[in-house]
Amino acid sequence: MSPSFSDLPSGHQTMLLAHRAMVTDLPRIAEAASRLAQTPDETRAVALSAYIDRVHALIAHHHEGEDAYLWPRLHDLGADENAIALLTAEHQELDKFLVEWNRVAHKLATDGSVASELARITLDVYERIVAHAEDEETELAARLAPVLDEAVWKGFETHMRKTAPLWTLRFMPAWLLMVAAPEELTGVPALPVARLFRGWLVRTQQAALG
Known part of the structure; x- marks a missing residue:
């Protein structure tokens, strides 16, 4: 039996x-871009462009932390090499699409004509993120599980905190709080900060996503 979230x-x-x-935000971003393609709005386009830039940075930092710390640490502990190779390869493939996604999003701020293209690319990124997340969660609970322990996770948390851009310290906790069930709050880092900035994030999302 798989361990519960709280375990x-x-x-x-x-x-x-x-x-x-x-995977919650990406379809909302695609829908917002589709609406902009139908009804241009310069103010919302700028807000959406800035919001995507932040989400892209969070995803990139997430992958960089795994590639720079988690996978090498698991390798040193004798983890299954095939599992590590699979997840590393998926990151490399995903990064190509993430870079293009962010490039088009930047362009949206000054060129609303790319909104339709942005919606299409966002859905493509969404499908790839869903598939990768499923693979990663499966491997962490299966082939990589034998070498994962509290010390590895604590080290990963420390690495992510130390390498995170300062602006993420108010965005990331609130972002996770918005998708966490009441019984999952132990997974939200800096919970008081998350609660403090949740309203700000809701307003940011409303400006970008409607």
């Missing part, structure tokens, strides 16, 4: 919430 180390809980936040 997982806090770093593992945070990772699951991060995946959920990604």
Whole structure:
């Protein structure tokens, strides 16, 4: 039987919430871009462009942390090499699409004609993120599980906190709080900060996503 959410180390809980936040936001972003394609709005286009830039940065930091810390640490502990190779390869493939997604999003701020293209690319990124998150969560609970322990997760949490851009300290906790069930709050880092900035994030999302 798989462990319940509450039984997982806090770093593992945070990772699951991060995946959920990604796959929750991407369809909303695609829908907002589609509406802009039909009804141009310069103010909303600028807000959406800025919001995507932040989400892209969070996803990129998430992957960079795994590639720079988690996978090498698991490798050193004798983890299944095929599982690590699979997830590393998926990151490399995903990064190509994420870079293009962010490039088009930046262009949206000054060129509303790319809204339709942005909607299409966002849905493509969404499908790839969903598939990768499923693979990653499966491998963490199966082939990689034998070497995962509290110390590994704690080290990963520390690495992510130390390498996070300062602006994420108010965005990321609130972002995860918005997708966490009441019984999953242990996976939200800096919960008081998350609660403090939740209203700000809701307003930011309303400006960008409607």
